[in-house]
Amino acid sequence: MGNDLKLRRWRESDCRMIYDWRISPETMRWCFDQQIFPYDGHECWFAGFLKNSRRFGFILEDDGQPVAQIRFDPAELTGCYRISLAVAPGRSGHGYGSSILHLACQSSEIRRNAALLVAETMLDNLPSQKIFVRNGFIQAGSGESAGFKMLCWLLPVHSFAHPLPIQFFAEPAWMEDIEKILSATGLALAGDATAQVKLFMGAAVSDSDLVSSVVLHLNVNHTTVLDLALRYPGQIELPVEFCNMQTAVAQLAASLSFLQTC
Ligand SMILES: CC(C)(COP(=O)(O)OP(=O)(O)OC[C@H]1O[C@@H](n2cnc3c(N)ncnc32)[C@H](O)[C@@H]1OP(=O)(O)O)[C@@H](O)C(=O)NCCC(=O)NCCS
Incomplete structure (x- = not known):
C-alpha cells in the first residue's frame, strides 16, 4: 500500500x-x-x-x-x-x-x-x-x-452523551443479549417505567399507561420482525424484518436517537 x-x-x-x-x-x-x-x-x-x-x-x-x-x-x-x-x-x-x-x-x-x-x-x-x-x-x-x-x-457513528432510556418487556433469557448490545454500543439504556420508549418482545404485555410513549413490538418467534410501532417519529412501513434481535434493538435505539436530533 x-x-x-x-x-x-x-x-x-x-x-x-x-x-x-x-x-x-x-x-x-x-x-x-x-x-x-x-x-x-x-x-x-x-x-x-x-x-x-x-x-x-x-x-x-x-x-x-x-x-x-x-x-x-x-x-x-x-x-x-x-x-x-x-x-x-x-x-x-x-x-x-x-x-x-x-x-x-x-x-x-x-x-x-x-x-x-x-x-x-x-x-x-x-x-x-x-x-x-x-x-x-x-x-x-x-x-x-x-x-x-x-x-x-x-x-x-457517534457516541451519545445521553443514551436513550428504553423500557424492555422481554423474557429474562433475551435481556442478557439486550444488555450486552446496549452496553457495547452505548445506544440506549435499559430504563424503568418512566422511559418514554417501551419495547415489547414476544408475548410480553403491560398494564401500565402507554398513551404518551413510543410503543414498539418485536415478534421474535422465528425471525425478528417489528410488527407494531405506535408514535414512532419517522416514516416506517410495517412489518420490518431484521436479521436478529440484537440488530433490531440497536437499529431501533439508533434510529430513535437520530430522529430526535435531526
Ligand atoms: C474482505 C476484503 C474487503 C478485505 O480487504 P483486504 O484489503 O484484503 O483487507 P486487509 O488487507 O485490510 O486485511 C485483511 C486481513 O485478513 C487477513 N487474512 C487474509 N486471508 C485470511 C485468511 N484466509 N484467514 C485469516 N485471515 C486472513 C489478512 O492477513 C489481513 O489481516 P492482518 O492485517 O492482520 O494480516 C477483501 O478481501 C475483499 O474484497 N473480499 C471480497 C468481498 C468481501 O468479502 N467483502 C466483505 C463483505 S461485506
Missing part, C-alpha cells in the same frame, strides 16, 4: 469497473447473492444509485489507481446504513479493505447522515471479519441470508 491514498465518491465512469469487480470470482465467493446479473441491469441500478441522495458510494485510490470500493445503503430503519465493500481483484491483503472502511466511515457524508452502520459477513469470511473488528465494529450475533450463515456487525 502506497502513501497516496485518496477517498472519492463514485462517479458515472466507475460503472463498468464496479461491475467487473463485483462479478470477479474473488468477490463473488463472498456474496450472499451468487447470481451474475447482466450488465445493462447493473447500468440501470448504478444510475439510480448515483441519483439517490440517500445512497453513498466511495472509491479508494492509491496513487491515482482505484483499489477498493465501498457503498452505504439505507438499512431497515432511518439513520441506519448497511455496508458492502470489496477490493479490486488481485489487490487483497494490502490493507486497502481496512483503509477504505476507516476513511469512508469517518467521511462527512456518513457522519452527517448515519447514526448506526450495519454489516453482515459470511461465517468463514475471515479477512472481512478482521477489518470490521480492526475498525471498531461490534459483533452482534448471527443470522441467515439466502441460506448462508452470517455474522452481524454494528458501529455507532
